[in-house]
Amino acid sequence: MTEPDTRPQQVIRGGHVVTAHDEGAFDVGITDGRIVAIGAPGTVTADRVLDARGCIVMPGGIDPHTHIAWPLASGGTGHDDFGSATARAAAWGTTAVIDFVPGRQGSLIAAAEERLEQAGASVIDYTLHPVITELNAERNAEIAQLISMGLSSFKVYTTYDSRMETADIRRFIRVAAEAGGLPGFHAEHHALLTDALAATRTHGPTTIPRFPQSRPGHTERASIREIVGFAEEFDSPVYIYHVSGLDAFGQIQEARSVGVDVRAETCAHYLVHDDSAYQRKDGWKYVITPPIRSQHDRDGLWQAVADGTLNAVASDHCCYSLADKSAGFQDFTAMEPGAPGIASRMPMLWNFGVNSGRLTTRQFVDINSRIPAETFGLGDKGRIEIGADADIVVWDPDASWTWSVGEPETANGSDYDIYDGIAGHGRPRYTLSRGRTVFGPEVSGAGHGQFIAQRIR
Ligand SMILES: [Zn+2]
Incomplete structure (x- = not known):
């Protein structure tokens, strides 16, 4: 685990984190869209704090x-x-x-x-x-x-x-x-x-x-x-x-x-x-x-x-x-x-x-x-590790849902759905794309997506 040299811009705090090599209670610091710190709970501080208590933090x-x-x-x-x-x-x-x-x-x-x-x-x-x-x-x-x-x-x-x-x-x-x-x-x-x-x-x-x-x-x-x-x-x-x-x-x-x-x-x-x-x-x-x-x-x-x-x-x-x-x-x-x-x-x-x-x-x-x-050679994606893209989901395993075609929240975008009526639990509290909150409170993601140049081999 690495301590940050400088104070990260934001921290995901209090979650159970699945890192590239480990799994446990960690804080995850993010600066300029990248993961810059993974530390013991309470050791990473930042101005913006995302509360991940009760959640699983994963790529x-x-x-x-x-x-x-x-x-x-x-x-x-x-x-x-x-x-x-x-x-x-x-x-x-x-x-x-x-x-x-x-x-x-x-x-x-x-x-x-x-x-x-x-x-x-x-x-x-x-x-x-x-x-x-x-x-x-x-x-x-x-x-x-x-x-x-x-x-x-x-x-x-x-x-x-x-x-x-x-x-x-x-x-x-x-x-x-x-x-x-x-x-x-x-x-x-x-x-x-x-x-x-x-x-x-x-x-x-x-x-x-x-x-x-x-x-x-x-x-x-x-x-x-x-x-x-x-x-x-x-x-x-x-x-x-x-x-x-x-x-x-x-x-x-x-x-x-x-x-x-x-x-x-x-x-x-x-x-x-x-x-x-x-x-x-x-x-x-x-x-x-x-x-x-x-x-x-x-x-x-x-x-x-x-x-x-x-x-x-x-x-x-x-x-x-x-x-x-x-x-x-x-x-x-x-x-x-x-x-x-x-x-x-x-x-x-x-x-x-x-x-x-x-x-x-x-x-x-x-x-x-x-x-x-x-x-697919997607570079710095797919893992929680220092230096990787902060593409992170703060996943609430207890949040329940019923997939319903009529509900905007659960829609796949059509007027029929092959999952209609299925009930389950587990869904994001926050989704971050290179550090930007693209789902959750204070969403600011429109047009944020970037092209990923693949490097297959
Ligand atoms: Zn196809």
């Missing part, structure tokens, strides 16, 4: 997968913007998000600059994963340029109209690896999905209860197997978005066992819900790709979250409205897959993780902050 959460103000297939965009969505994230403890540069024709650099300008309205810090939909000489050069700009992690779709075919996936991994980036994938094998959907159709209608069988786990497994093969060939790290269950995760573990650097996230909805949701009257809400899987898969994912073999728990937030989803109420093939979840991610992870005895506080901090910061 803010990192959500590595959001689609804020996202272009929808039906036209228009999701019903939020970077200002409102990140304010909701901050209100529930998240202090950094990684969103995307939508894939498109033309200059990817221009697309990235446009998206960075939009993201400038954020309340918390942010970076972006560029989506790559095609490869050519220009794209290859742009990938290297994006990495030098600090946009170092990418996303490629293996299905949908914007997908890359096998030969391009292999080429992309080689190009990204040579440039020092982290190639990432929405991994569902397109040909096998086409086959599974055809089989589903021969046995009945494409109604919501039959959605999961149209996208079985083996399609994820096959896609990941292909990707990790190329990762091994080019000695490249790879990232797998939204791992839904044990078919996918088992393939990742197999690849790791032979030395491939596979990093992967799951999402809050795969941890909170199981596939019985599709049998419900409002089963349409849960049409998300890949689908939510069985209770057995859910248990396996929780184990991987606890032991840190997954790298993050993301929201995959996409702010559809009920009207956007309604086209597919009777036919899942007509529905835009996805759900809002940027605010609920962290309280759900806490409630179903720590409160349910599945995670210790340390394991929660690892999966929610430390590991994602390391995975």
Whole structure:
């Protein structure tokens, strides 16, 4: 523990602090957005004092997968913007998000600059994963340029109209690896999905209860197997978005066992819900790709979250409205897959993780902050340590909540919510982004968020 040379500008006092190496009763001093002191209770003094008595003081959460103000297939965009969505994230403890540069024709650099300008309205810090939909000489050069700009992690779709075919996936991994980036994938094998959907159709209608069988786990497994093969060939790290269950995760573990650097996230909805949701009257809400899987898969994912073999728990937030989803109420093939979840991610992870005895506080901090910061090269984020960014949440474990779609306080920003009605406890008293209070009394965070230049390796 270090005593401050000079008096910090503010101190978080009286909390139970989860530092990078330790856990206990400490005061945390902050100056100019950085942590400058961690000392025994009462030893750090400052003009501004945040009362953390009864609270856990931990690094803010990192959500590595959001689609804020996202272009929808039906036209228009999701019903939020970077200002409102990140304010909701901050209100529930998240202090950094990684969103995307939508894939498109033309200059990817221009697309990235446009998206960075939009993201400038954020309340918390942010970076972006560029989506790559095609490869050519220009794209290859742009990938290297994006990495030098600090946009170092990418996303490629293996299905949908914007997908890359096998030969391009292999080429992309080689190009990204040579440039020092982290190639990432929405991994569902397109040909096998086409086959599974055809089989589903021969046995009945494409109604919501039959959605999961149209996208079985083996399609994820096959896609990941292909990707990790190329990762091994080019000695490249790879990232797998939204791992839904044990078919996918088992393939990742197999690849790791032979030395491939596979990093992967799951999402809050795969941890909170199981596939019985599709049998419900409002089963349409849960049409998300890949689908939510069985209770057995859910248990396996929780184990991987606890032991840190997954790298993050993301929201995959996409702010559809009920009207956007309604086209597919009777036919899942007509529905835009996805759900809002940027605010609920962290309280759900806490409630179903720590409160349910599945995670210790340390394991929660690892999966929610430390590991994602390391995975994506987010520099001084993800830990409470002298010199680190003061991205800190003062978390009241006793504060109870009932997630209610109609309440502004608990909203993910839409008029429907897959967590509606769930009750739990644990929420922020304060959220600080580089020392600035972005949630709590005396909030002063609008437009405070800054771009984080990633340094993957
Ligand atoms: Zn997504």
